[in-house]
Structures are given as structure tokens and as C-alpha cells.
Amino acid sequence: MVLLVLLVLLVPKVTEVILASLGYLDQLGKAECPESQVKKEDLENPDNPDDLENLDNLENPGRPGEPGRPGEPGSNMMCRQDATGSSCTDPRAFAKLELDVEVKPFLPDELKVAFSAGLTDSGSVGPFDEETTLIFSKTITNVGQAYNQTAGVFTAPVRGLYFFSFTAADYLKGYMGLYLYRNNQPIIFNLDLNDHGGYASSSSGVALQLEEGDRVRLSLPASYRLYDDSRNFSVFSGFLLFPL
Template identity: 40%
Template sequence: MQLIQIFLFTLLCVCEGEDVDFMKPTMNVYTEILKLQAVVEGLTEQLNAVKSELTEQKSLVHNLKQQIVESPKVAFTASMTSTVNSHRGPFSSETNLIFDKVLTNIGDAYSGTTGIFTAPVNGVYYFRYSGNAFTSHDMGLSIFKGSSRFVSSYEYNSGEQNDNASNGAVMQLEAGEQVHMRLWIRSWVFVDYRYNYSTFTGFLLYTI
């Protein structure tokens, strides 16, 4: 900017001292310089806007990385323990189903002793179960959120050799809320000692 001002001052002094025909057709140098100055100022403004946007994007990326690092890792899968092929049930009343063979328990939110998952943080979680049973009895299974039945599956004694059922659900939980499975009255579920046909699974999708 100072160089432009010095140039303009020198040019005006020269022009006042003598008549100089710099070029034809006549060009107003001062006007052209003002145009260039306006262009430079416009580009500078755009550059500053881009820098500001880049700073905001960097801040956003940093915050997302922090959320990923700080977000708890929660996931489990459990089956049922047995030394031989057997079954759980039938019972005369609806019974909490304990998946005591814990296969995965990242974050230790699931208890293989009680069969209860306790949400460690406010968030959205996904749960799924699978059940296998012989056809001698019906098989009814439900996921409970606290004391409320959330989703269920029911397999009637169809006469086939094996019955299978599964279901899943997305739940919004507050820290401390619990989720567990129940076996319906007068039904049963197969427990194998090797293949883990009947399972209970859950994991945190994201915190809220």
C-alpha cells in the first residue's frame, strides 16, 4: 500500500512539472491503480474468509476426535453354560434368563451372574438375541427394559425337529437403566455345550 502511494505521488509530481504523453489512447493510471487495489482488497477478504472457515473445520475435527476417544466402548455377547446339551425351562412362571457364558464384555456393563445389562452412560444402544429349542415345548423370549417388555419372539411347537427365533431392538437408555431377557411361562430354550445357539448381545451405538 505504501509503495502504491509513493508511486502515485511521484507520478503526480512528474506530470505537474511537464507535459508527458505516456501512451495513447490516454489512460488514467490512477484509476487503474484504484481498480487493482480494489481487486487486491477483495482477494484479501476472500482469503481471510477461507482462513476463518478452515479454522472452524479444524476445531470441528478436533472435537469429533475427542468425542471418539472419550466415548466409552460398550459391547457384549453371552450364551449359556452347560456341560451337556440341555435346556432351560419350562417354568411355572415367567423367569429371568441368565446368559452366564460371557463371550465378550467390553466395558463390563453386562453381568453373567445376574443376566442384567446396566447402561454405563446416557446413549442409544442396540440389543439382539437368538433362541433355539426342540419342538417338545413352545419357546417364548422377551427383552425387558427395566420392568417393561420391549420386544419378543414366540415359536409354537411346530412339530419340526428344531425351532429358532430371534429379535432385536434399539433402545435409548439413561445411565443406570437395565436390560435383561425373560423366558415365557411353560416354554424352554436349548442350551448346548459347544456351539452357542442361544445368545444375548448388545452394544452402544452412540452417547447422547
């Protein structure tokens, strides 16, 4: 009977001690893991509904997911802003530009045409009773062989634009002058008066459009005279500017 009374009196005390011990251990675990307690409090916050899933992913990570599809390509556009607004240009468009340029073949043997020739080494030429074609017999340059030094005539090898020039000299008083002809048509008449005696000269030049086979020459009017010697006072020159 006495033992039964003791059990009845001791059981509540023992139960109370056991429960108190369990509470202490729970508080001790919370103190040792404050980070877990904070995380739980955060997870209980209804303002962060995604935290529960994030925490679960951190504590129990799954296998890596499949790679995502490639993103859209970035823009290569070049844009500028000014007072009228903005405008953009794709630089790749420049690579598609094609130059519409007609390249003509260069024919060296046909396009290189030039000559210069001196009149004579004999001194005075003229005066004559009638107009006379002058023969510039001292060839200085004759690229393309278009000038005939025997006849004193240049013949155009191709249709094109040509430039001709000449210088005439004399040392006596009187008139000196020259005609320049295209075929039988006079193009230039160059006249000068040597009124003082001594050496004097006169020069002129012209650009002419010639057809293939056209002839150009210089002619001395009747009663006029010129002078030349090894120093080349009187010279006839011409060259092709470009074919047409």
C-alpha cells in the same frame, strides 16, 4: 590606376567563387547526414510538437530521475459471468472463515461398551412354573464390563442409545419365546411355534434409549423352554451406539 581597375573587376568574381564554395559545402553536409535533415524536417512539422523535446533528450540525456511511487495493488477478485450478470469474490475471504464445530472429547473407557453371551452348555432350559430371568452364563465378549454373567443383567454405564439382539433355539415341538425387559417394563415379546420338531430358532433386536443405571434382561415365560450347548444356539448381545 590600372591596378585599381583590376581589383574592382576581380573582387566580385572572387566573392562569387567564395559564396559558391560555401553553398557546395552546405549541400555536401546535408547529403552526408540525411538522417539529421529528416529529423529537422520532422521537428519543423507542427503536428509533432513533442518531437523537439524528445530529440533534445536523445542528443543531451540528463541524469536519471527519482523512482516513482509504487502502483496500486492488482485485483485478486475471482469473477464469473452468467445469465443473471457478473459476480466477484475475493478469495482472501475464504482464509477468514472459521468452522463453528464443537469437538467433544472422546473418552475410550466410557464409550466402548459391548457384550455377547451364550445361554448354557447344559442343553435344555425350562420349562419353569413361573416366568424366569435367563442367565446367559457363557460370556463371549464383555467390553466395558456392563453385563453381569451371574445375574444375566446388562446395566447401562452411561446415558445413551443402545442396541440389543437375541436368538432363541429349541429342538422339540412346542412354543418357544422370550421377553426383553428394560428395568421392569417389557419391551419385546418374541414368540415362535416349533410345530415340526427338530432344531428351530427365532431372533429379534431393538434400539433402546437408556439412562445411566437402567437394566436390560431376557426372561423366559412359564411353560416355555429353550435349548443351547457348546455351539451357542441361544445368544444375548448388546452394545452402545452413542452416548446422549
